[in-house]
Amino acid sequence: MQETISFALATSPSGIAHSLWLIPAAPVLASGIIALLKQPRRKTAGTLSIGSLAFSLLLSLIAFGHVVAGWSQGLAVRETVSFTWLQFGTTNVDLGWVLDPLSAVMLVMVTFVGLLTFIYSTGYMAHDENYTRFFCFLSLFAGAMLAVVIANSLLLLFMGWELVGLTSYLLIGFWYQKPSAAAAAKKAFLTTRVGDVFFLLGMVWLFAQTGTLLFYNNGAGSMEPVALVALLAQPAALGLTAAGAIALLIFAGAAGKSGQFPLHVWLPDAMEGPTPVSALIHAATMVAAGVYLVARVYPLMQAGIHPGGSTTALTVVTWVGASTAVFAALIAVAQNDIKRILAYSTVSQLGYMMAGLGMGGVAVGMFHLITHAFFKALLFMGAGSVIHGCHEEQDIRKMGGLKADMPLTFVTYTVGMLALCGFPLLFSGFWSKDGILEAAQHWSVAKAPFYMLVFGALLTAFYMTRQVAYVFFGVWRGKKSAHESPAVMTLPLAILAFFAIALGAIGTPLWPWFRAFLEGRAAGFDLHGFSEPGLLALMATSTVVVFLGIGLAWRLYSSESPSPEAPDPLEKSAPPIWAILRDRFYVDELYGATVIAFYAWWARVADWLDRRVYGGLVAAVARLFRALAHLNRFLDTNWVDGVFDKGCEELSSSGGLLARIQTGRVQTYLRLLAVAVVALVAILIWSSRA
Amino acid sequence: MTPLTGFLLVAALLFSIGLAGALTRRNAILVLIGIELMLNAANLNLIAFWRYGPHPERLTGMMFAIFSIAVAAAEAAVGLGLVIQLHRHAHTTDLDAINRMKG
Numbered sequence: 001m002q003e004t005i006s007f008a009l010a011t012s013p014s015g016i017a018h019s020l021w022l023i024p025a026a027p028v029l030a031s032g033i034i035a036l037l038k039q040p041r042r043k044t045a046g047t048l049s050i051g052s053l054a055f056s057l058l059l060s061l062i063a064f065g066h067v068v069a070g071w072s073q074g075l076a077v078r079e080t081v082s083f084t085w086l087q088f089g090t091t092n093v094d095l096g097w098v099l100d101p102l103s104a105v106m107l108v109m110v111t112f113v114g115l116l117t118f119i120y121s122t123g124y125m126a127h128d129e130n131y132t133r134f135f136c137f138l139s140l141f142a143g144a145m146l147a148v149v150i151a152n153s154l155l156l157l158f159m160g161w162e163l164v165g166l167t168s169y170l171l172i173g174f175w176y177q178k179p180s181a182a183a184a185a186k187k188a189f190l191t192t193r194v195g196d197v198f199f200l201l202g203m204v205w206l207f208a209q210t211g212t213l214l215f216y217n218n219g220a221g222s223m224e225p226v227a228l229v230a231l232l233a234q235p236a237a238l239g240l241t242a243a244g245a246i247a248l249l250i251f252a253g254a255a256g257k258s259g260q261f262p263l264h265v266w267l268p269d270a271m272e273g274p275t276p277v278s279a280l281i282h283a284a285t286m287v288a289a290g291v292y293l294v295a296r297v298y299p300l301m302q303a304g305i306h307p308g309g310s311t312t313a314l315t316v317v318t319w320v321g322a323s324t325a326v327f328a329a330l331i332a333v334a335q336n337d338i339k340r341i342l343a344y345s346t347v348s349q350l351g352y353m354m355a356g357l358g359m360g361g362v363a364v365g366m367f368h369l370i371t372h373a374f375f376k377a378l379l380f381m382g383a384g385s386v387i388h389g390c391h392e393e394q395d396i397r398k399m400g401g402l403k404a405d406m407p408l409t410f411v412t413y414t415v416g417m418l419a420l421c422g423f424p425l426l427f428s429g430f431w432s433k434d435g436i437l438e439a440a441q442h443w444s445v446a447k448a449p450f451y452m453l454v455f456g457a458l459l460t461a462f463y464m465t466r467q468v469a470y471v472f473f474g475v476w477r478g479k480k481s482a483h484e485s486p487a488v489m490t491l492p493l494a495i496l497a498f499f500a501i502a503l504g505a506i507g508t509p510l511w512p513w514f515r516a517f518l519e520g521r522a523a524g525f526d527l528h529g530f531s532e533p534g535l536l537a538l539m540a541t542s543t544v545v546v547f548l549g550i551g552l553a554w555r556l557y558s559s560e561s562p563s564p565e566a567p568d569p570l571e572k573s574a575p576p577i578w579a580i581l582r583d584r585f586y587v588d589e590l591y592g593a594t595v596i597a598f599y600a601w602w603a604r605v606a607d608w609l610d611r612r613v614y615g616g617l618v619a620a621v622a623r624l625f626r627a628l629a630h631l632n633r634f635l636d637t638n639w640v641d642g643v644f645d646k647g648c649e650e651l652s653s654s655g656g657l658l659a660r661i662q663t664g665r666v667q668t669y670l671r672l673l674a675v676a677v678v679a680l681v682a683i684l685i686w687s688s689r690a
Numbered sequence: 691m692t693p694l695t696g697f698l699l700v701a702a703l704l705f706s707i708g709l710a711g712a713l714t715r716r717n718a719i720l721v722l723i724g725i726e727l728m729l730n731a732a733n734l735n736l737i738a739f740w741r742y743g744p745h746p747e748r749l750t751g752m753m754f755a756i757f758s759i760a761v762a763a764a765e766a767a768v769g770l771g772l773v774i775q776l777h778r779h780a781h782t783t784d785l786d787a788i789n790r791m792k793g
Contacts, residue, residue, distance in 0.1 A: 664789030667721070671713050 010075040011218060016063050017079035017099040020150050023059050023107060024160070026052040028143030034136040045132040049139045050118045056146060057115050060107035067104040068517070076520030077101070080152045080216050093207075094214050098152035101518045102366065106149040106292055109370050110285050113377045114142045116492035117280040120381050123488035124276050124388060134174060134274070141167035145285050149292065154203050154213040154222070157293065161199075161257070164286050165192050171281060172273040184269035191266035195256020202249025206300075209234060209242055215296065223299040232304045240312060243303040247313035250297055251320075258290025258350045261324040265588055267347050271339040275384030278339060283346050283380050284373040291353045291369050295362045302361075310445045314358045321354025322440075322449035322456075327585070329459035333466070334568070334581035337394050338383045341467050345420065346376060348456060352436055355449055360439025363515035367507045368432035370514075374503060375419035375429055378496035382413035385485040385493065386471060390478055396470040403472040405482040410472050412493040417468050419500040421461040421550060424543045428504035433457060435507065435515075438538055454545055461549025469557040509535060697738035705731035718773045718783040722766065729762045 030052035034045045070077040082096025097103075118138065125134050144167060147160030166189075173185030207213050210227040212220060219226060234242035254260075259267035270282045281287075294301060294317060301313045310318070325348045332344035349372050357365030387394055389406050403410040419429035437457070440450035476482070484490070507514040516522060556569045571578040580586070661672075708727030715721050733755045740751020777783050 666785055666788075667713055667716075674709060674713065 010070050010077045013079040013081050016066050020097045023056045024143045024146035026055045027139040031136050031139035037132050042131045045135040046122045049135040053115045057111035060111045064104040064108045067101055095156045096152040097150040103149055109373050110145055113284045113373055117276050120489050120492040121276040123486050124384055137167050137170045148289050152215050168281055171277040172270045174273055181272040184272040188266040188270050191263055192256040195253045195263050198249045199253025202246045206246050228303045244312045247301045254290035254293045258287050259347045260320050261327055264347045268340050268343040271343050279377045279380030283376040288369050294357050295366055298362050308444050318355050318358030321351045322452045325351030325456040326452045329456045331584050332463040338396050342379055356436035359443045363518045364435045364439050367514050371428040371432040371503050374496055375416045375500040378416035378500055381493055382409055385409045385489050388485050389482040391480050398478050399471045400474040401476045406484045408490040412497040415497040415500050417464045421464050422546050431504040431507045458545045458549045461546045462553045465550045465553035466557050473558055694742040701731040701734040716784050716786055718785055722769045733758050
């Protein structure tokens with residue numbers, strides 16, 4: 001489980017590593033320009049967005065190629081470029097970026113899925129009047145996300161992280177005229193903020209302990225052995241080392257962003273935003289940022305691990321991930337909104353990724369992240385296409401039989417659904433999910449996560465089949481008939497569907513290229529990959545589970561075409577459990593009754609204090625000063641002014657007296673002069689005589 | 691009565707005449723003439739004190755007088771120029787009519 005890099009490290013930055021900053025800069029620049037455009041300049045806005053992201057994709061591919069080229073020569077590329085951003089006293093705060101297999105893979109995934117989403121958006125948002133604003137936000141999001149990906153400094157990552165949170169807020173609330181969208185935007189922003197506070201605390205602590213926020217800096221970075229040993233030696237509270245405590249704090253931030261229990265509540269509500277936003281931000285990239293963060297600080301997470309053991313941080317990550325996976329999958333079973341089902345499925349799959357990271361290491365979690373990004377973006381865009389085709393209808397009970405009306409959407413959606421279910425052998429989701437299950441099977445700490453994740457897989461197959469059966473099979477139950485979406489929307493679907501299948505090929509036990517690439521080992525084509533003990537049995541188990549889930553759901557939901565009002569087949573058998581699931585385990589209500597109620601009460605207390613206590617004090621002080629001012633005015637008018645006026649009068653009258661001498665006649669002056677001289681002479685004579 | 695006293699009396703008389711003229715005349719040119727008379731009284735004093743003073747061989751008094759006359763000539767030119775400008779400006783040389791410098 002401990003990552004051992006057998007390849008030599010290549011750290012001297014190459015040309016592409018030096019220009020890596022251009023990848024996030026291009027979309028940010030485009031966003032800035034679009035912000036200045038007038039509303040009707042739709043075509044310019046779309047072209048700028050797509051063009052800048054295509055440029056980023058091109059650079060990402062070059063960077064990826066560079067890393068792969070180094071890898072095939074037996075070099076583990078980890079090229080960093082850093083610079084000092086702030087200096088106070090002798091302390092430096094450095095920012096920088098890193099090009100390694102992890103960031104290269106994420107770069108390609110984010111730019112590629114992003115580009116397809118942008119193209120899809122030009123079709124989906126074609127009739128929206130705020131088209132330019134949409135692309136401005138979307139480009140800003142892409143830039144911020146790419147900054148998160150390339151960051152070699154926890155601080156730069158945090159900056160991108162917060163920007164991503166901001167754009168998420170802006171885009172969820174894009175249709176801010178809808179009160180539900182505005183509320184969802186606020187909820188998303190505030191809920192992730194809870195995690196971010198812990199993240200910030202962890203970051204500050206890390207900086208205080210190691211004096212640097214750079215991950216890798218030729219041995220002096222915070223994720224490198226010297227700093228980690230120092231962190232391990234430092235005890236914190238509750239039997240944790242500083243390393244463990246900081247890792248947990250950072251994980252809290254990741255849990256907020258990735259919608260892990262108990263901070264998952266914002267993600268389903270985020271579906272109020274436009275569907276391309278849901279696809280790109282709340283399924284493929286942004287929510288994966290939390291998983292990526294954990295993968296980034298993995299050396300910290302696993303600091304002090306014993307072979308075959310686990311650390312506190314990784315154990316927490318595993319349990320949170322596994323319980324979120326089951327919890328969200330249970331809720332998804334009882335939802336009727338097409339996007340909400342997918343949202344809970346996203347929460348559940350993010351739980352899988354976290355569990356994969358916790359038990360199997362970076363490669364296992366990241367592989368599921370990459371495959372999930374493709375098929376979940378595919379599913380969301382497919383759902384967008386369905387919603388578009390059904391005239392903004394989102395309730396799956398009011399759809400049905402769409403496989404005839406929307407054949408392209410149907411085929412691609414089914415591919416995405418099978419990939420998500422983990423349909424055996426053909427689909428990427430099978431291989432990535434199996435990697436996680438395999439890691440869970442071998443986990444030494446506990447066996448429960450394995451059973452939880454298998455149960456989650458059963459539920460996943462069940463709710464996805466239920467959804468597809470409702471939407472695409474049976475008879476049409478809506479009012480206006482549905483229509484297929486334009487090519488600009490279906491083409492990205494087709495491309496994503498291709499990758500939802502093909503990506504599995506790089507992560508099979510037969511040829512574990514992805515894992516070897518991330519871990520810096522040589523990848524062999526190994527026929528013995530399947531002969532590992534228990535692997536075939538595991539694959540058989542997960543196959544059975546998937547077929548069981550699909551079969552059960554198919555039996556329940558394909559035969560009948562329920563009217564929107566009729567109760568769900570499962571509801572009939574166990575109404576109380578169904579109600580709990582439908583109402584999302586009352587987590588929102590629980591928060592409403594505890595946290596929010598507490599804050600409301602606290603706000604009322606503060607309001608009362610403000611009005612009565614502090615307000616009264618302020619008013620008393622004001623009254624005192626008004627009285628003082630009145631006294632002051634009285635003194636001024638009656639005393640100070642009187643003296644002053646008198647002085648002025650005296651001056652003015654004496655001036656008038658003296659002015660009489662100034663006749664303006666030269667001869668008068670001369671005369672005075674003569675009299676003065678005579679007087680002077682008289683005085684001189686008189687005084688000389690005395 | 692020494693010769694010096696005589697000279698000084700003449701100079702004092704001359705000065706008084708000039709002063710009286712400067713004070714009583716209304717015509718600016720006549721006031722100027724009065725001033726010239728007073729200047730010349732002063733010149734006369736300078737010569738007298740030199741001539742009957744302790745060192746008549748040094749030409750100090752003469753030099754003073756010559757400088758004073760040169761300055762007086764320049765002053766007369768400036769004064770006449772002022773009077774001419776005054777006449778052009780106010781169409782009169784009556785000093786009583788020109789009292790705009792009153793305080």
